[in-house]
Amino acid sequence: MVRVKIWGSLRPLADGQSEIELEARTFKEVLDQLGARYPALRPQIKRGVSMALNGRIYREAWFTKIPPESEVVLMPYMAGG
Amino acid sequence: MAFDQNSKRIFKVVGSRPPRPDGVEKVTGRALYGADMTAPGMLSGAILRSPHAHARIVSIDTSAAEALQGVKAVVTSADFGVPDDEFLRDVQDNCMARGKVLYHGHALGAVAATSAAVAKQALALIVVDYEILPHVTDVDAAMRPDAPVVQEGRSLENVGPGLSQNVTSYCEFGHGDLDAGFDQADLIISRSFKTAATHQGYIEPHACLASLSADGRGDLWCCTQGQFFVRTLCAGILGIEASQLRVTASEIGGGFGGKTTVFIEPVxxxxxxxxxxxxxxxxxxxxxxxxTGPTVSSSMDIKIGMTREGRITAAQAQLRYQGGAFPCGTVEMGAQAAFAAYDLAAVQTQGWNVLTNRPKEAAYRAPGAPMAIYAVESVVDELCQQLALDPLAVRLMNAAQKGTLSSYGPTFDDIGLRATLEAAQAHPHYSAPLRPNQGRGLSCGFWFNFGGNTCVSLNINTDGTVGITEGNPDIGGSRASISLMAAEELGIPYDKVRTIVADTSSLGYNDVTDGSRVTFSVGLATIEAARSAIKVMCGRAARIWGIEEDAVIWEDGCAKPAGPNAGAFPPMSLAEIAAVSANTGGPIAGHFEVNADGAGVSFGVHLADVEVDPETGATKVLRYTVFQDAGKAVHPDYVEGQMQGGAVQGIGWALNEEYIYGADGRLQNAGFLDYRTPVASDLPNIDTVILEIPNPGHPYGVRGVGETPIVPPLAALSNAVSRAIGVRLNELPMSPPKVLGAIMQRG
Incomplete structure (x- = not known):
C-alpha cells in the first residue's frame, strides 16, 4: 500500500483528497489505478505527469519500483531550457 | 544510477581544466553553424510574416509570386496537413498560420527561389486580404472575461469560471494552514510584481538546410538543441517516417532553451x-x-508573514504568465519553484497560463522560475528591511535542507542550499563596505534539473584512442565533460578521447539538450558505456593470460590480475589490448541506453552590489558573486562559464531587456539596438564559488548547473537597487526611466 500525494489543483478531480492510498508497486501501477479510480484525472495523466519517489523525480519510468513506506508525490511533467 | 559509494574517490581527470575541444575551430571560423551548409542546386527560402497582431486571413493570392522568374515554390498552410495531435498542430500552426494570424510576425507564407533577392521580391508579390481583429498583449488584460479571444476552446478542465477563454490552465501547490500561519506573523507584506518578456538572445539566428527527394527521403541540417525532437516534429508535420528523415545538428551559437522546438524547419x-x-x-x-519564443511575461501577487526574529510563518503566491498565442505549461514550473528555498509550515502557490497576441513562448533557462523567485525574494528582502534583520541570516534560518517538505510536494534529499548560503555569508563580498547610492542585494535560486532519454556509444580504437558518439548538441561544454568522464573511468589521458555529436540515423533517441540534463545524463551513460568496454577488455586480457575473466581487474588504465592467486602477469594497457583486438575477438566497444532519473535539484545564491546614478536612474553593477552547488564540477571552467553566463542573462533581464509592444500590438524593438542586452563593458567580472555536495543519483555526484544561475539575478539586482535608492521597485526591467521615476517619487 502506498500513499500518493497529488498537487492542489488535482484535488477537486479526486474527491477533494490530497493523498490517495493505492496498492501499487510501480509508477505505472500508480498511474493506472489513479486513472481507474478517478476518471477525471485521466486528462492530466495523459498530458503528462512526473513522480517524485523519496525526493527523486522520475519523468517517464513506468517500471520504477516503489518500496514500502516510500514517499510518492505526483508532479506535473517537468520541462526545462 | 546511484552515487558510487567509493565517495573518497580521488579524481585524476575529472575536475581538471583542459582546453575546450571546439575552441580552435570556433576562433578560426572553421566551425560549421546552421547557415554554413550548402548543397548543389540549393534555393533560398524566405517567409512572409503578418504585419498585424491578430487578423483573420480572408484570402492569400500567390499567383504573382509563383509567376516571378526564379521562384520555384510558394507554400501556405494549404500545403500542410492538419495533424491530429494537438501539440503537433500547435507547433505547425506557429510555423505557418492557418486561418488566423495570431501575432505580429506570425508566418503565413513562404517562397523558395534561386536567390535571396528573388525570394524577397516574391514575398512582396503575395497578396493577403486580412480582416483585422481586436488584440491583447498584456497578461492581466487577457484574463478579463471581455478580452479579445486569441484562440477559442483551449481552456483545460482545471480553469475556474469567470475568466476569459485566454486562460488555458490553472495549477495549485502547497501544504499547511495558511490562515494559522499568517496569524503567527509579526509582519505580513503583500506586494504585486510585473516582469517583461525577454528573449534568450542567442548570437546565432535560426538557420537550416532541407532536402526531400522524390523517393520521400529527407535530410535536414539545422542549429538546434535537439535533432531527435526536430525529427519527431518535422516527420509528424510532413507525414513521413522518422527513419526517412535524417537530422544533423550544426554547431550552435547559443540556445538557452530557445532552440528546443522548430520554427523554420518544417517550412x-x-x-x-x-x-x-x-x-x-x-x-x-x-x-x-x-x-521565435521569448520567455513569458508575468504578473504576480506575493504575501509572506514573518516573526520579528525572522521565521517565515506562511507564504502565498499567485502567478499569471502569458505565453503568447499558444498554450504552455510554464506557470506550473514557476509555481513549484517559487518557495523551494524555504522550509515552510504553510505555503500555497496558484498559477494561471494565459494566451495573448504575442509569439509563442519558448523555454529559457529554468523556464518559469526566475520571475516567481524574483517576486518571492523581493518580499523576503523587504520583510528583512522592515524588521531590521540580516537578509542572509534570515535565509539561513528558513533554508530548506535534507528532510524538508518542499513547497511543491516531495521531501528533499541531500541538497546544497545551506552550504551555499554559508559560503556566501563567509565570503568577503558580503561584508565589504558600501558607499552612498550603492546597495547590496541577495537572492536564492533553484531549479529542478532532470535526466531523460540518452544513448552513448564508446569505441576503443586499435591505436588506443577512444571515440564517443552521443546525441546531444553541445551548448555548454558537454563534449569536454563527456570526454573527461570517459578518460576518468577508462584511466587514460583526456586527449586520447574525442566526443562527437551524432545525427539522428546514428544513435537511438536522445532527448533535447535542456533541463540541465546533458552532463548528468550523457555523463552517466558514458560512465556505464566505459564500464561495459572495460568488462570486454578485462575478458580479452583474461583470454590472453588463460585465466578466468573475473580474475582480472581494471586499474589505472590497465587490466591486471586481481591478486597473486590469479597469476603473475604484467598489466596490459588499454592500448595494448586494443592493438590485438582483431586477434582476440574483434572490435571493442561499450554502449549504454537509459532514461536517466535522479538528476538532483540545484540551488544557488547570488550577491550583487550596484551603484545607481541619482541624476539618470542608470544602474551600474559593481560587484557580483555566484555561489552554486554543482554536485561535482567535471570541467570547472565550463561550470564557472554557466554560472557567469546565467548571471549576465539575469542581469540583462533585471535591468534592461524587455519586449515592448505598441497600442497596435506590434513589437517595437525587434533588434539589438533597441533591445538592450548587457555587453562586456557593462559588467564587472562575475566571481564564482563552486560548491560540491554530491548528487546521490549520479556515479560521480554530478548535478546539472546550466539553469539555476539565471534564477537569482532578478531579485539580487532588484534588492540591491531598492536598497541603493531607498525605495522598492516591483517591476522589471529596472530601466533608467523607471528607476529615475521611483527616485523622483520618493522625493
Missing part, C-alpha cells in the same frame, strides 16, 4: 518537397525577435 522541408530542390532558410535578427 524549409515543405518548400524542398514542392520544389524538388534543397532549400536553405536563415532567419534575420528581426525575425528571431518577432517569431
Amino acid at each position: 524549409a522541408l515543405t518548400l524542398a518537397r514542392k520544389s524538388g530542390r534543397p532549400v536553405k532558410i536563415v532567419m534575420s535578427r528581426e525575425e528571431v525577435f518577432k517569431a
Whole structure:
C-alpha cells in the first residue's frame, strides 16, 4: 500500500483528497489505478505527469519500483531550457 | 544510477581544466553553424510574416509570386496537413498560420527561389486580404472575461469560471494552514510584481538546410538543441517516417532553451518537397525577435508573514504568465519553484497560463522560475528591511535542507542550499563596505534539473584512442565533460578521447539538450558505456593470460590480475589490448541506453552590489558573486562559464531587456539596438564559488548547473537597487526611466 500525494489543483478531480492510498508497486501501477479510480484525472495523466519517489523525480519510468513506506508525490511533467 | 559509494574517490581527470575541444575551430571560423551548409542546386527560402497582431486571413493570392522568374515554390498552410495531435498542430500552426494570424510576425507564407533577392521580391508579390481583429498583449488584460479571444476552446478542465477563454490552465501547490500561519506573523507584506518578456538572445539566428527527394527521403541540417525532437516534429508535420528523415545538428551559437522546438524547419522541408530542390532558410535578427519564443511575461501577487526574529510563518503566491498565442505549461514550473528555498509550515502557490497576441513562448533557462523567485525574494528582502534583520541570516534560518517538505510536494534529499548560503555569508563580498547610492542585494535560486532519454556509444580504437558518439548538441561544454568522464573511468589521458555529436540515423533517441540534463545524463551513460568496454577488455586480457575473466581487474588504465592467486602477469594497457583486438575477438566497444532519473535539484545564491546614478536612474553593477552547488564540477571552467553566463542573462533581464509592444500590438524593438542586452563593458567580472555536495543519483555526484544561475539575478539586482535608492521597485526591467521615476517619487 502506498500513499500518493497529488498537487492542489488535482484535488477537486479526486474527491477533494490530497493523498490517495493505492496498492501499487510501480509508477505505472500508480498511474493506472489513479486513472481507474478517478476518471477525471485521466486528462492530466495523459498530458503528462512526473513522480517524485523519496525526493527523486522520475519523468517517464513506468517500471520504477516503489518500496514500502516510500514517499510518492505526483508532479506535473517537468520541462526545462 | 546511484552515487558510487567509493565517495573518497580521488579524481585524476575529472575536475581538471583542459582546453575546450571546439575552441580552435570556433576562433578560426572553421566551425560549421546552421547557415554554413550548402548543397548543389540549393534555393533560398524566405517567409512572409503578418504585419498585424491578430487578423483573420480572408484570402492569400500567390499567383504573382509563383509567376516571378526564379521562384520555384510558394507554400501556405494549404500545403500542410492538419495533424491530429494537438501539440503537433500547435507547433505547425506557429510555423505557418492557418486561418488566423495570431501575432505580429506570425508566418503565413513562404517562397523558395534561386536567390535571396528573388525570394524577397516574391514575398512582396503575395497578396493577403486580412480582416483585422481586436488584440491583447498584456497578461492581466487577457484574463478579463471581455478580452479579445486569441484562440477559442483551449481552456483545460482545471480553469475556474469567470475568466476569459485566454486562460488555458490553472495549477495549485502547497501544504499547511495558511490562515494559522499568517496569524503567527509579526509582519505580513503583500506586494504585486510585473516582469517583461525577454528573449534568450542567442548570437546565432535560426538557420537550416532541407532536402526531400522524390523517393520521400529527407535530410535536414539545422542549429538546434535537439535533432531527435526536430525529427519527431518535422516527420509528424510532413507525414513521413522518422527513419526517412535524417537530422544533423550544426554547431550552435547559443540556445538557452530557445532552440528546443522548430520554427523554420518544417517550412524549409515543405518548400524542398514542392520544389524538388534543397532549400536553405536563415532567419534575420528581426525575425528571431518577432517569431521565435521569448520567455513569458508575468504578473504576480506575493504575501509572506514573518516573526520579528525572522521565521517565515506562511507564504502565498499567485502567478499569471502569458505565453503568447499558444498554450504552455510554464506557470506550473514557476509555481513549484517559487518557495523551494524555504522550509515552510504553510505555503500555497496558484498559477494561471494565459494566451495573448504575442509569439509563442519558448523555454529559457529554468523556464518559469526566475520571475516567481524574483517576486518571492523581493518580499523576503523587504520583510528583512522592515524588521531590521540580516537578509542572509534570515535565509539561513528558513533554508530548506535534507528532510524538508518542499513547497511543491516531495521531501528533499541531500541538497546544497545551506552550504551555499554559508559560503556566501563567509565570503568577503558580503561584508565589504558600501558607499552612498550603492546597495547590496541577495537572492536564492533553484531549479529542478532532470535526466531523460540518452544513448552513448564508446569505441576503443586499435591505436588506443577512444571515440564517443552521443546525441546531444553541445551548448555548454558537454563534449569536454563527456570526454573527461570517459578518460576518468577508462584511466587514460583526456586527449586520447574525442566526443562527437551524432545525427539522428546514428544513435537511438536522445532527448533535447535542456533541463540541465546533458552532463548528468550523457555523463552517466558514458560512465556505464566505459564500464561495459572495460568488462570486454578485462575478458580479452583474461583470454590472453588463460585465466578466468573475473580474475582480472581494471586499474589505472590497465587490466591486471586481481591478486597473486590469479597469476603473475604484467598489466596490459588499454592500448595494448586494443592493438590485438582483431586477434582476440574483434572490435571493442561499450554502449549504454537509459532514461536517466535522479538528476538532483540545484540551488544557488547570488550577491550583487550596484551603484545607481541619482541624476539618470542608470544602474551600474559593481560587484557580483555566484555561489552554486554543482554536485561535482567535471570541467570547472565550463561550470564557472554557466554560472557567469546565467548571471549576465539575469542581469540583462533585471535591468534592461524587455519586449515592448505598441497600442497596435506590434513589437517595437525587434533588434539589438533597441533591445538592450548587457555587453562586456557593462559588467564587472562575475566571481564564482563552486560548491560540491554530491548528487546521490549520479556515479560521480554530478548535478546539472546550466539553469539555476539565471534564477537569482532578478531579485539580487532588484534588492540591491531598492536598497541603493531607498525605495522598492516591483517591476522589471529596472530601466533608467523607471528607476529615475521611483527616485523622483520618493522625493
